[in-house]
Amino acid sequence: MGYYNLDHINFKHLVPEASQAMIDAIKAEYGNPSSQHQKGDEAREVLEKSRETMARLINAKDPREIVFTSCGTESVNMAVKGLAWARQDKGKHIVTCNTEHNAVIRSLRRLKQLGFQVTSVPVDKYGVVNPQTVKRAIRESTILVSIMHANNEIGTLHPIGEIAAVCREAGVAYHCDAVDSVGTLPIDVEGLGIDLLSFASNPFYGPKGVGALYIRRGIGLWNLLDGGAQENRKRAGTENLVGIVGMAAAAEVAMRDMEKRIEHYKSLRRHFLAELPKYLEDYLINGHPEQCLPNHISLSVRHVEGESIVLMLDEQGFAVSTRSACASGSLRASHVLLSTGLSFADAQGTLVISFGVDTTTQIIDKFLAALEESVKTLRAISPLYAAAQKEKAGK
Amino acid sequence: MGYYNLDHINFKHLVPEASQAMIDAIKAEYGNPSSQHQKGDEAREVLEKSRETMARLINAKDPREIVFTSCGTESVNMAVKGLAWARQDKGKHIVTCNTEHNAVIRSLRRLKQLGFQVTSVPVDKYGVVNPQTVKRAIRESTILVSIMHANNEIGTLHPIGEIAAVCREAGVAYHCDAVDSVGTLPIDVEGLGIDLLSFASNPFYGPKGVGALYIRRGIGLWNLLDGGAQENRKRAGTENLVGIVGMAAAAEVAMRDMEKRIEHYKSLRRHFLAELPKYLEDYLINGHPEQCLPNHISLSVRHVEGESIVLMLDEQGFAVSTRSACASGSLRASHVLLSTGLSFADAQGTLVISFGVDTTTQIIDKFLAALEESVKTLRAISPLYAAAQKEKAGK
Amino acid sequence: MYSKTVMDHFKKPRNVGEIEKADGIGQIGNPVCGDMMTIYLDIEDDVIKDIKFQTFGCGAAIAVSSMLTELAKGKTLEEAKKITNKDVAKALDGLPKNKLHCSNLGADALHAAIKNYEDRKAGKVMPDDNQEDKHEHDHDEKCYCPYCDAELGDGQTFCKSCSLSEEEPA
Amino acid sequence: MYSKTVMDHFKKPRNVGEIEKADGIGQIGNPVCGDMMTIYLDIEDDVIKDIKFQTFGCGAAIAVSSMLTELAKGKTLEEAKKITNKDVAKALDGLPKNKLHCSNLGADALHAAIKNYEDRKAGKVMPDDNQEDKHEHDHDEKCYCPYCDAELGDGQTFCKSCSLSEEEPA
Ligand SMILES: Cc1ncc(COP(=O)(O)O)c(C=O)c1O
Ligand SMILES: Cc1ncc(COP(=O)(O)O)c(C=O)c1O
Numbered sequence A, B: 001m002g003y004y005n006l007d008h009i010n011f012k013h014l015v016p017e018a019s020q021a022m023i024d025a026i027k028a029e030y031g032n033p034s035s036q037h038q039k040g041d042e043a044r045e046v047l048e049k050s051r052e053t054m055a056r057l058i059n060a061k062d063p064r065e066i067v068f069t070s071c072g073t074e075s076v077n078m079a080v081k082g083l084a085w086a087r088q089d090k091g092k093h094i095v096t097c098n099t100e101h102n103a104v105i106r107s108l109r110r111l112k113q114l115g116f117q118v119t120s121v122p123v124d125k126y127g128v129v130n131p132q133t134v135k136r137a138i139r140e141s142t143i144l145v146s147i148m149h150a151n152n153e154i155g156t157l158h159p160i161g162e163i164a165a166v167c168r169e170a171g172v173a174y175h176c177d178a179v180d181s182v183g184t185l186p187i188d189v190e191g192l193g194i195d196l197l198s199f200a201s202n203p204f205y206g207p208k209g210v211g212a213l214y215i216r217r218g219i220g221l222w223n224l225l226d227g228g229a230q231e232n233r234k235r236a237g238t239e240n241l242v243g244i245v246g247m248a249a250a251a252e253v254a255m256r257d258m259e260k261r262i263e264h265y266k267s268l269r270r271h272f273l274a275e276l277p278k279y280l281e282d283y284l285i286n287g288h289p290e291q292c293l294p295n296h297i298s299l300s301v302r303h304v305e306g307e308s309i310v311l312m313l314d315e316q317g318f319a320v321s322t323r324s325a326c327a328s329g330s331l332r333a334s335h336v337l338l339s340t341g342l343s344f345a346d347a348q349g350t351l352v353i354s355f356g357v358d359t360t361t362q363i364i365d366k367f368l369a370a371l372e373e374s375v376k377t378l379r380a381i382s383p384l385y386a387a388a389q390k391e392k393a394g395k
Numbered sequence C, D: 001m002y003s004k005t006v007m008d009h010f011k012k013p014r015n016v017g018e019i020e021k022a023d024g025i026g027q028i029g030n031p032v033c034g035d036m037m038t039i040y041l042d043i044e045d046d047v048i049k050d051i052k053f054q055t056f057g058c059g060a061a062i063a064v065s066s067m068l069t070e071l072a073k074g075k076t077l078e079e080a081k082k083i084t085n086k087d088v089a090k091a092l093d094g095l096p097k098n099k100l101h102c103s104n105l106g107a108d109a110l111h112a113a114i115k116n117y118e119d120r121k122a123g124k125v126m127p128d129d130n131q132e133d134k135h136e137h138d139h140d141e142k143c144y145c146p147y148c149d150a151e152l153g154d155g156q157t158f159c160k161s162c163s164l165s166e167e168e169p170a
């Protein structure tokens, strides 16, 4: 039986260029970029070249504005906590929105335990934040706004340029968690005026467990990892050079293929949404119809629970997920879906389907057939479906 | 020209088993250990097997006491800051010693900025802490003692079992930075009674940028990386599975070969110290003569500056360092050497020479000849040497 | 993640459906929690002659429902009352820790259905009255917050620190 | 890390040594700082006829000393006084940022030696008096803490936050 990945938000394979670069790096036995001798020089060069690639990927002015980290989560923690501590004398208030990833939510919760205040602004039914709401939430004591780019559950894109402008005007630092958009969509930190941007390697087919943080020149952070002088003294610790090299190789491919990939994703998404009604009724598509990740669909199947659909599809050879895995372990209804106004039951019945470069319309058609089957089976067991049918019949 | 690595404290190659495991992992395209489908199961299994290996390496009772991190520095930061925050209501005083690695020193400096107090106890001329001094430094408000195992500059081993006992008796948590000893020397966290133990993969020929933290069951920490549910909810962020797999493979080899390696190192060290007087005069060997890393020599060459010797030896094909690279970028005399009572000038003239599994007595002999040559050249330039010679002649 | 037995009961759930004129109905859980379970009983001479279920929930919840009905079928009411959540989990060869919560629904729903039957017999409730949603924890079988694995006290469905909102939006 | 020119001057330093009866001697730096430099001048008709150096220090410090002597040799005192630390660094095709500090020693030592010559001529000092250790920074060429790269003020050799001890040991 074939096994098809429609869960690219959680798992992407490595592009061949990245895996080759990593294997080469393993075999090259690079030295320690911090050491004073030849072996160190070579490693330093590879590291700095990778940093330049990252700068190009997001249009940072200076490679030194890039710090490599061990994952998107570390980037987010470093940005949010590091800025809060560095500016705590100026104020202790932070603005965020209701649909952030746990990395942001829990970093902020931690800061609350240390005496910071957080205001979380609502989103509309598409999951979009209104920049004017952000503006109104900013107080005298606000030091930071943290609002993501692409939402990892519903794919919705926030108007980050406008949010950055609001922050700039108010003299507040702006952090953007762009883990799910960098490498997929063009991002221009200079043009948009973003101060801090978190991203990771795996979303653009690079290795897992490698990330980076953009820190605009002049923005001071307290280090999250204190110790040695690595990463321009912004992040101590021996570098994961193998991973960094893989991230850079994947970024090169991402830049080269970005347009082509986006076109491909868009056509798959159109196909999926056009075909879906032939297989399923009583469903909802979440997120913004246009301002969204091109390779992402959030589908609420009414009257059944999401995990059971995932499990049944898994048995039939299709990987999808109920929500982004990094948040999984949670069985609760998604805070993101509830924030857009979904009912608890509908939120519980939500699948995240995400396409990759290898996905085809044929795979989607097979998937839709399997989905139809699974939902039919599960609805037959569901008391909610039975009740809804009775109600319908009663009418 | 051959190039010989005598800087193993800063750079070790990968053991073939580790690089093969990593290459296999890259090719296997493991899924995301957090996801709900088949691809995730496989990845989860590999991750948990690696965790069990780590537990065996340090004799932890339960693999769930191991958290994978991105480097030794992260482990240290997580342990020190995480414990301090978790226990801040009990007290805000921490005890450490004068010769810790920057990861500990700077984590503590950070905590001082947040209102914690730190007492740093002195070491003797060998760089050893007296457990009774630690005991006297513990106050009512002490919550944590952080004292390393093997010092990264002079190789000295602290009596961590006795220190652990003092902490246990006082009801204070004990963190041990064992980055430079785990995998080289046997460590038994259960037997020694250590609460928190930081270690990393590269010191035992595993990949760089992978580490782990042992957290004794029942010891609560605030997470350093807040976010998703990974690592038994103790460390959020997508896992660097390729690195983790490499670390585990290297650990297996380290356990298998530990005795043999130690014997090899010891005989090299004996040879080096016996031959040295034939090549050099006016030098000092730092650190404890017995309670020390078997593969480590700290050598102060009087009247010349260390970086210039390193550079000259590098030109002749030998990698050594002035101090551990993670601390480099610093040009100051080493705080470790000064703490043992060395003068500034002697401290500036210190080399760290560290052996690996491939080092031979032949390489050491070649190295000593090159060292003799380099020192002669540099002493001819040195005003301090000229002065010392004049003084000698005058006497 | 799940045992073979769980997957078997999930994929081929036994005793699915509704009993038209059930003698006892027990419903427990709610969609906030992510799981809802209804148990229908057909009772003759204090013996469970037939039992059926409907479940909205995760794989574990469906397997638990299925296994529970298998365990209860043919038992006397007295015997059935002794079935615990632990028995169900054990019969399934175990459940992941963060799913123990869901597994607790199974026996609770059965007991609610039996109580419904007894209450009807005693004339306390009308046949189509729904039983109240109740979710208590046994004291021998600890229950964990599905969100963060923290241990839960009686009656709690989520641990306090996992409460949803950060602060009221501005 | 270092430019080719730096490595060349490090490996083959020019004008190493002591001038027996030097007309001017300048010494600067100290081992606390990690670098020490002595410049010896042989002066005839206000022209630097010969110049030699001794240096205890890192690769950069040795290369700076060597390059400085090359730049100064044959120059008049007035010309030599105009040599700046920046000139030396430039002649070496640049130095790493955290080594700019060390490079500042070069011209300082030369200027100290010239001052020593002039002071002797003016009868202000005895020939074997040592010049005071002075380490000022030019205002055009910023100086950085060798420990943490923070910018340093005049006269500082390390930035305050990098001071050594945490707290007095118990
Ligand atoms: C004693 C000690 N602690 C901590 C570290 C930091 O480890 P890493 O470089 O893996 O972050 C080192 C560096 O090698 C070390 O020697
Ligand atoms: C929006 C967002 N932010 C942060 C993260 C965390 O990134 P990582 O898993 O690399 O730590 C994720 C996870 O994929 C994410 O989707």
Ligand code: FES
Pocket: A331, C029, C033, C034, C035, C101, C102, C103, C105, C146, C157
């Ligand atoms: S009953 Fe399953 S999560 Fe609450």
Ligand code: FES
Pocket: B331, D029, D033, D034, D035, D101, D102, D103, D105, D146, D157
């Ligand atoms: S002069 Fe070089 S470090 Fe101070």
